[in-house]
Amino acid sequence: MSKLVLYNTLSKKKETFNSLVPNKVSFYLCGVTVYDNCHIGHARAYIVFDTIRRHLMYLGYDVSFIQNFTDIDDKIIKRSSEKGVSWKALVKTNISSFFEDMDALNILRASVYPKATDHIREMISIIKDLMEKGIAYQAGDDVCFSVDAFEGYGKLSKKKLEDLVAGSRVEVSTEKKNPFDFVLWKPAKEGEPFWGSPWGKGRPGWHIECSAMVKKLLGHTIDIHAGGEDLVFPHHENEIAQSECHTDHPLANYWLHNGFVKIKDEKMSKSKNNFFTIKDILKDTPGVVLRYFLMKVHYRLPIHFSSDGLEESKQAVQKLAEAVKAGANVDSLKTLMPISNDIDEELGSNRISPQDRLKTKFSESPELTEFLNRFDGALNNDFNFSEAVSILFDLSRYCYKNKKGGLLLFLLSERLGLNLVELESEIIVTEELQAIIQSRNEAKQNRNFDESDRLRDVLKTTFGVEIVDQKDGGYLLKEI
């Protein structure tokens, strides 16, 4: 069996994955600042890392998967005053919106969703330590981190401080020793939320929260730290600086970053105001289709968002869903436990990974085992989702030809978080609808095909329902 290999931003190379503790993975994903609804750029990041997490679980790792909420910052304060609601209320609303979106995209719940404001004490303690070490200092009213004090500064983003200064867009602050020094603690202005600290009433800077939560929840060094590629600099760079000065240990062994969603060749972002929220898209696109669209491209490369692309994805997902039906009894699939949830609770050497279970399940069939191995190989190679998806289509061809393999197709899709059964829409058959269907059937039986075609058209145009005749004389209804 091939080993898991992944691209590490830190080394800029693909590396074989080895966890710190056998069979366990500590995984920290930078989450959202909850001042607004999530957009599809967030969706991509969380889908990508959800799929990666599912693969780790599949390989048999017990994954501690942490995703934080940044629930206090300037944008939250600004937005809440604009809306005339308390910052706490704003945060609460956006967090529940976040979970709605995650559910719609079939993203598994993280092990823990820590909030920044629940870790102020831990942040203060780290800042104090950095002050005592002479790495942090008081710059006017702010407490700042001195980037010159950390030798490794720039090692993640491959930036040199000298180069940064040359083309700097950073505002020059007279108080800072170096323009790239960043704020650890800032004072609250009149009317702003605040927490007490040795440096007065205020709130933490952005970066320090992750350092504090990683240390508290996962320890000084973790296996994987992940986020969007825009977080590489300065966020992750600054996290490394703080944490490593504080603990004297590497923050994370593997750094994973996903590429952007772009619109018309531009990065989609709040500041450019060229974004779509997840809810915008979900209004007329099933979650599984959006998920497919956002993960069919290699996770480190940009994706160009377009409605054509979404339509293409819809067709593709439908094709897979049809193939599952051709190769298996769909009703039996609905009751199946997702393989990624099927983790052995027993620890120790006797544990059986989902991978081993799946292999055993299909060991009778060399052909299906081959599909499974190819699929595993694709994911083990730096999570090559595109290749994995192409194997799904190869398998769907097999399903049609052999009238089997639907179960495997379903399970492999599920490993990518694509719930194909989800597409089945429940069409409510009203009496009126039923009457037309019946008339059409009668017309058909009387070989009055002009009439039956006319009724098919009525179903289509006035009910939005496509009727598909079956070999056995029955029919299926499809929503258009």
Place this chain on the structure above:
RNA sequence: GGCGGCAUGGCCAAGUGGUAAGGCACGGGUUUGCAAAACCCUGAUCCCCAGUUCGACUCUGGGUGCCGCCUCCA
């Protein structure tokens, strides 16, 4: 200015030092009363130039174009 990524058939998109997965769309055919689905067939020599090599789309150098980070940002 510094650092980095990308450039593959109409569109989207994998990939390997030995002559290019998959998806969508198009065309032809099989099947079907019709339709849908499925199945079969058809289509690219991989941005340009030079080099290394028996052989490069895949390696090296140069160029062109697009994008990202260097400010909040998934």
